[in-house]
Amino acid sequence: MANSFSKIPAAFYQNPNVVEVARNLIGKYLFTRLDGLVTGGYIVETEAYNGPIDRASHAYGNKRTPRTETMFMPGGVAYIYLCYGIHEMLNIVVSVEDEPLAVLIRAIDPAIGLDVMQSRRNMAVIKPNITMGPGSVAKALGISRKINAISLQSDTLWLEDRGLTFTDDQIAVVPRIGVDYAKEDALLPYRFYVKGNPYVSRPVKGK
DNA sequence: GTGTGGATCGTCT
DNA sequence: GACGATCCACACT
Numbered sequence: 001m002a003n004s005f006s007k008i009p010a011a012f013y014q015n016p017n018v019v020e021v022a023r024n025l026i027g028k029y030l031f032t033r034l035d036g037l038v039t040g041g042y043i044v045e046t047e048a049y050n051g052p053i054d055r056a057s058h059a060y061g062n063k064r065t066p067r068t069e070t071m072f073m074p075g076g077v078a079y080i081y082l083c084y085g086i087h088e089m090l091n092i093v094v095s096v097e098d099e100p101l102a103v104l105i106r107a108i109d110p111a112i113g114l115d116v117m118q119s120r121r122n123m124a125v126i127k128p129n130i131t132m133g134p135g136s137v138a139k140a141l142g143i144s145r146k147i148n149a150i151s152l153q154s155d156t157l158w159l160e161d162r163g164l165t166f167t168d169d170q171i172a173v174v175p176r177i178g179v180d181y182a183k184e185d186a187l188l189p190y191r192f193y194v195k196g197n198p199y200v201s202r203p204v205k206g207k
Numbered sequence: 208g209t210g211t212g213g214a215t216c217g218t219c220t
Numbered sequence: 221g222a223c224g225a226t227c228c229a230c231a232c233t
Binding site: 047049056057058081082083084085086087089091104106129132133134135136176177178179181182201 | 223224225226227228
Binding site: 065066067081082083084085086 | 214215216217218219
């Protein structure tokens with residue numbers, strides 16, 4: 001599986017501007033290697049969670065619990081947790097130690113290991129929803145809480161810059177999904193996605 | 208295409 | 221004991 005691309009360095013994740021990182025993650029390739037099986041694709045949808053001052057964040061008010069502890073680690077690790085009792089979610093921890101910022105990976109455009117992803121998702125036929133939505137991304141890539149807090153410099157879960165870029169015109173910037181309870185913070189333009197990409201979950205009409 | 212409800216459990220109050 | 225950074229199937233238009 002040798003290729004000419006290298007892992008994105010830790011410095012990329014240690015940027016304290018989580019919204020900027022969420023935007024810059026669009027177009028980056030995300031991979032997992034589990035039991036020798038490599039799966040991945042490029043990120044087409046993200047959401048920023050702005051730590052202590054963001055009501056939608058698990059770390060709002062600097063809340064530190066066994067679950068949220070991972071968010072307080074230095075940027076460049078994965079924060080994985082269970083939602084609705086069913087779905088695992090993958091987040092990229094951003095900034096420095098004790099700054100609990102993270103970016104939720106909501107969708108990828110699958111590129112490598114389609115057959116493996118299809119099998120993990122129990123799909124008879126490959127459809128866009130194979131990696132549409134955060135729960136689906138984690139399931140297709142085999143991501144679970146067993147690898148919570150793993151380094152993105154590992155050979156199990158990592159990101160690469162393969163030179164794919166999108167201009168601001170090609171990226172929609174809209175409010176996040178499913179965070180109505182966060183009151184005014186629910187309106188913040190912290191969600192980014194590639195306009196017109198078929199893997200984006202719930203694209204906003206007209207954008 | 209749109210809307211509704213069921214699944215299912217860890218985490219924190 | 222309540223609820224969540226969700227997904228899917230199925231009904232109905």
